[in-house]
Amino acid sequence: MNIKEINQYWEKIINTMNDGLMVVAPDCSILMVNSAFEQMTGYTSKEITGQSCKILECDACESTLIKTDDTSSCRLFRPGQTDIKRCRCHALCKDGTFLPILKNASILRDDHGTAMGVVETLTDISELTRLDRQVHQLERQVHLEKGFYGILGNSRAMRNVFDLIEKAAESNAPVIILGESGTGKELVANAIHMCSSRKQQPFIKLNCAALNESLLESELFGHVKGAFTGAHTRRTGRFEAAHGGSFFLDEIGDAPLSIQTKLLRVLESGQFEAVGDVNPTSVDVRIITATNQDLNAMISRRLFREDLFFRINVIPIHLPPLRHRTEEIPLLVNTFIHRLNSQSEKTIIGLTPHAMERFMAYEWPGNIRELKNALEYAYVITEKDSIHADHLPRQIQKKSKITRQATLKRTHKNISLPRNNEKEALVAALKTTGGNQSQAARILGINRVTVWNRMKKYGIDLQKIITQ
Numbered sequence: 271m272n273i274k275e276i277n278q279y280w281e282k283i284i285n286t287m288n289d290g291l292m293v294v295a296p297d298c299s300i301l302m303v304n305s306a307f308e309q310m311t312g313y314t315s316k317e318i319t320g321q322s323c324k325i326l327e328c329d330a331c332e333s334t335l336i337k338t339d340d341t342s343s344c345r346l347f348r349p350g351q352t353d354i355k356r357c358r359c360h361a362l363c364k365d366g367t368f369l370p371i372l373k374n375a376s377i378l379r380d381d382h383g384t385a386m387g388v389v390e391t392l393t394d395i396s397e398l399t400r401l402d403r404q405v406h407q408l409e410r411q412v413h414l415e416k417g418f419y420g421i422l423g424n425s426r427a428m429r430n431v432f433d434l435i436e437k438a439a440e441s442n443a444p445v446i447i448l449g450e451s452g453t454g455k456e457l458v459a460n461a462i463h464m465c466s467s468r469k470q471q472p473f474i475k476l477n478c479a480a481l482n483e484s485l486l487e488s489e490l491f492g493h494v495k496g497a498f499t500g501a502h503t504r505r506t507g508r509f510e511a512a513h514g515g516s517f518f519l520d521e522i523g524d525a526p527l528s529i530q531t532k533l534l535r536v537l538e539s540g541q542f543e544a545v546g547d548v549n550p551t552s553v554d555v556r557i558i559t560a561t562n563q564d565l566n567a568m569i570s571r572r573l574f575r576e577d578l579f580f581r582i583n584v585i586p587i588h589l590p591p592l593r594h595r596t597e598e599i600p601l602l603v604n605t606f607i608h609r610l611n612s613q614s615e616k617t618i619i620g621l622t623p624h625a626m627e628r629f630m631a632y633e634w635p636g637n638i639r640e641l642k643n644a645l646e647y648a649y650v651i652t653e654k655d656s657i658h659a660d661h662l663p664r665q666i667q668k669k670s671k672i673t674r675q676a677t678l679k680r681t682h683k684n685i686s687l688p689r690n691n692e693k694e695a696l697v698a699a700l701k702t703t704g705g706n707q708s709q710a711a712r713i714l715g716i717n718r719v720t721v722w723n724r725m726k727k728y729g730i731d732l733q734k735i736i737t738q
């Protein structure tokens with residue numbers, strides 16, 4: 271073969287490669303590219319040869335580029351530089367899109383070791399990147415569905431709660447969890463224990479509202495044999511059982527005053543006496559309490575000891591009611607349906623838009639517990655592949671409209687609508703909703719078209735209202 275034939279032979283080989291190939295000169299100009307490069311980037315060899323390689327705006331080059339005031343050069347051409355291997359980066363194509371690529375850059379040296387150019391191979395990894403993204407999304411989905419130690423939530427309020435749980439778990443200070451019934455107080459108590467160094471030790475729970483005074487005392491502190499009629503044997507109390515671990519006292523507001531005094535002592539000294547015992551028992555227990563009552567109001571009515579309140583209220587965690595975090599409803603619904611599907615033969619896709627609307631509009635006085643129960647009910651009732659509004663419990667079907675209005679008023683606090691002045695009421699509602707006409711309509715209890723008609727009638731300029 272003569273030189274010409276050899277060159278043609280090599281050209282053929284280069285153009286049969288699946289990977290893009292580009293040779294760059296020390297002044298960063300492109301000397302040659304192969305067919306795969308042309309296909310990947312959209313540039314023809316003719317167009318791109320002679321251009322600066324910076325035309326590709328490759329993010330990997332940002333670290334190798336040396337910029338002076340008026341010139342820029344590539345670090346790869348400096349003595350002692352090594353090749354770049356398997357670098358994941360992006361190249362700007364002719365059509366303005368960025369192509370994810372895997373790049374290798376090998377320095378081409380002459381016999382004296384001086385860099386004469388760089389040979390770059392480019393592998394299109396857009397499919398790999400797409401799959402990566404899919405895996406990432408699925409991971410996030412799995413994570414969201416599992417929740418934080420079983421607590422679902424993607425609102426800012428719940429993310430703050432998760433942060434607080436992690437922080438609280440680092441200390442032994444008493445935690446009080448405050449929130450309406452069904453907001454997940456028990457789940458939070460469990461998460462604090464599971465996040466803490468006590469997680470291998472017992473997690474003991476007791477609902478203070480479930481027992482009368484003497485039974486509660488005996489449950490908490492245990493009793494010795496013969497302490498009272500029927501105490502045939504010694505019984506270990508829950509404080510002792512929780513030794514080394516955490517003790518969750520639910521509905522603490524319901525503990526009678528006499529028990530409150532005893533609880534205060536354990537919190538202060540770590541000691542208590544079992545019923546009928548004269549000797550104190552010492553325990554190392556992390557106390558977590560919860561209530562849905564207003565303890566401050568109970569203190570003023572002398573129903574709760576203020577000193578006990580100070581002791582238990584070291585790290586308060588507030589759980590917002592579901593109506594204040596309605597953005598979580600789709601996540602809760604989808605996850606609970608997913609769980610129900612995995613426990614039964616049925617496969618329900620989800621809620622119809624109308625049913626979801628009802629869910630979003632409902633007040634949820636029983637919070638997540640009520641939502642979970644409502645879904646379980648609808649799941650059983652439905653014979654279709656999705657849950658329709660008429661499969662929902664009646665109170666959710668019925669109350670939505672009225673309660674949505676109330677919710678909106680409550681979420682847009684301080685809204686006082688002028689009663690007799692149609693125009694002023696409309697302006698106030700639009701201001702409150704930041705110009706959202708549908709929400710304003712709901713607040714006023716009228717439909718969107720009426721809002722629009724009234725805006726026209728009174729010449730209301732929405733832009734003005736929003737910027738005022």
Ligand SMILES: Nc1ncnc2c1ncn2[C@@H]1O[C@H](COP(=O)(O)OP(=O)(O)OP(=O)(O)O)[C@@H](O)[C@H]1O
Nearest residue numbers: 420421422423450451452453454455456457638639
């Ligand atoms: N964020 C959440 N993610 C998943 N499930 C939740 C969540 N919050 C509550 N639940 C579920 O709702 C139900 C009630 O939760 P939990 O018992 O923790 O509430 P609570 O606030 O302690 O209620 P109560 O004050 O009535 O004792 C449970 O079935 C729980 O699993």
